[in-house]
Amino acid sequence: MNIFALGNLLNGFSGLTWQRLVMIAIGGIFIWLAIKYEYEPLLLLPIGLGCILANIPASGMLDEGGLLKVLYDAGIENELFPSVVFIGIGAMTDFGPLLENPMYVLFGAAAQFGIFGTLLLATLMGFNIKEAASIGIIGAADGPTSIFVSSKLAPNLLGPITVAAYSYMSLVPIIQPPVMRLLTTRRERLIKMPYTSHPVSKTTRILFPIVVTLTCGLIAPKSLPLIGMLMFGNLAREAGVVERINQAAQNELTNIVTTFLGITVGSTMVAEKFLRPQTLFILVMGLIAFILDTAAGVLFGKLVSFLSGHKINPLLGGCGISAFPMSARVVQKLGHDEDYTNFLLMHAMASNTSGQIASVMAGGIVLALLS
Numbered sequence: 001m002n003i004f005a006l007g008n009l010l011n012g013f014s015g016l017t018w019q020r021l022v023m024i025a026i027g028g029i030f031i032w033l034a035i036k037y038e039y040e041p042l043l044l045l046p047i048g049l050g051c052i053l054a055n056i057p058a059s060g061m062l063d064e065g066g067l068l069k070v071l072y073d074a075g076i077e078n079e080l081f082p083s084v085v086f087i088g089i090g091a092m093t094d095f096g097p098l099l100e101n102p103m104y105v106l107f108g109a110a111a112q113f114g115i116f117g118t119l120l121l122a123t124l125m126g127f128n129i130k131e132a133a134s135i136g137i138i139g140a141a142d143g144p145t146s147i148f149v150s151s152k153l154a155p156n157l158l159g160p161i162t163v164a165a166y167s168y169m170s171l172v173p174i175i176q177p178p179v180m181r182l183l184t185t186r187r188e189r190l191i192k193m194p195y196t197s198h199p200v201s202k203t204t205r206i207l208f209p210i211v212v213t214l215t216c217g218l219i220a221p222k223s224l225p226l227i228g229m230l231m232f233g234n235l236a237r238e239a240g241v242v243e244r245i246n247q248a249a250q251n252e253l254t255n256i257v258t259t260f261l262g263i264t265v266g267s268t269m270v271a272e273k274f275l276r277p278q279t280l281f282i283l284v285m286g287l288i289a290f291i292l293d294t295a296a297g298v299l300f301g302k303l304v305s306f307l308s309g310h311k312i313n314p315l316l317g318g319c320g321i322s323a324f325p326m327s328a329r330v331v332q333k334l335g336h337d338e339d340y341t342n343f344l345l346m347h348a349m350a351s352n353t354s355g356q357i358a359s360v361m362a363g364g365i366v367l368a369l370l371s
Contacts, residue, residue: 015057019271027051027266039170042255043143043262047163050266061267068267071260076151076158081261082144083229088254089144089356090233091246093324095208097350099200104316104347108354110300111320112362114139114292119366122285130154133366135282138165139289140359141172142322147265148226149363153370159268160279164286172326175287176294180318180334183298188305189338191313195346205238216361222371223364230360294318313344319352322359328352 030048034041053061054068061068075081098104115136122132134150134157146165150158168175181189209231217224236246301317315334319327328348335344 019275020055023055023271024052040166042258043166046259046262047266050263051269054267054270071264076264079225081257082148083225084257085144086226086229087233087249090230091237091249095353096200097346098353100198101350104350105354107317107320107351108358111293111297112358113296114289115362117292118285118289130370133370135285138286139293140322141169142359145359145363159274160282162265164283168290169323172323173330175290176330179294184314188314192342193313193347209235220361220364222367223360226360293321316347316351319348320355322355324352324356
């Protein structure tokens with residue numbers, strides 16, 4: 001073995017800077033959190049692996065033709081991975097509670113305020129309008145939508161935005177309750193809402209994804225890749241004639257694409273791009289977006305509660321974000337803690353599923369305005 005061959009073997013060590021070591025450690029922390037505390041393990045584990053792979057010097061994986069570069073070009077830059085993930089989400093989502101109580105779609109719309117409030121705040125902090133919009137989308141509490149929008153408007157910020165989005169999604173049970181308690185009185189949290197089931201016909205369930213696709217596609221065409229795939233997954237669920245597609249979408253397809261999506265997102269966390277003050281600002285702005293979305297939803301819920309003669313629990317407005325079903329469970333727990341006979345879950349599920357649609361619409365509107 002000559003000295004040149006030995007030099008090639010040691011290239012990895014010679015390029016191993018302290019910044020890369022920090023990022024490798026961060027990747028290890030993600031993997032540890034996924035295994036130890038089960039924080040979004042389906043994503044944090046592959047993101048952690050992708051982060052480690054991207055920061056090993058001289059591997060060529062990020063070069064043209066390298067594995068991580070190929071995955072990024074094939075799945076993120078051309079919107080494939082987020083769109084396919086939405087097929088699985090649609091197949092796993094039951095929109096029945098929303099169809100039984102269509103008024104809850106208003107909560108989903110109101111809870112998107114934090115996106116645009118954070119957008120304005122981020123521009124004041126020096127981010128350009130496209131970067132600010134991408135940061136604001138973190139507040140949608142929807143990982144694939146955050147990836148979809150930031151890959152179009154601010155691909156240079158894809159890593160920290162995705163990490164913030166999925167980190168705060170996993171922390172919904174910690175972030176939301178203090179905001180909800182602060183903005184509501186105990187009397188409001190005690191409002192009981194007995195669930196009265198209004199049977200939804202199979203025809204309505206089948207027509208719903210078709211009508212939503214057409215409506216959202218015409219209002220915000222840029223949202224169509226996500227909303228179209230979300231509703232296709234739901235149509236496969238409700239049609240009852242393509243059970244193999246339904247089961248594959250919920251299991252094999254979602255698992256495979258989520259794995260590649262996580263590894264690819266992790267590969268954007270290269271030390272030179274990630275370890276900057278800008279990343280800290282993004283993490284802070286993302287948290288603010290989550291808080292503003294929750295606050296806007298609760299405040300709108302208070303307004304609706306007042307107009308209804310205090311028949312509607314304002315907590316329901318707080319789960320109008322897309323973190324399904326975690327946010328709905330938070331509302332159920334808060335109401336149950338105040339009165340163990342109070343069951344808000346089905347109402348909360350209706351509000352929460354409306355947030356899924358509203359978050360994609362918000363992303364489509366942002367893209368339409370700024371693309």
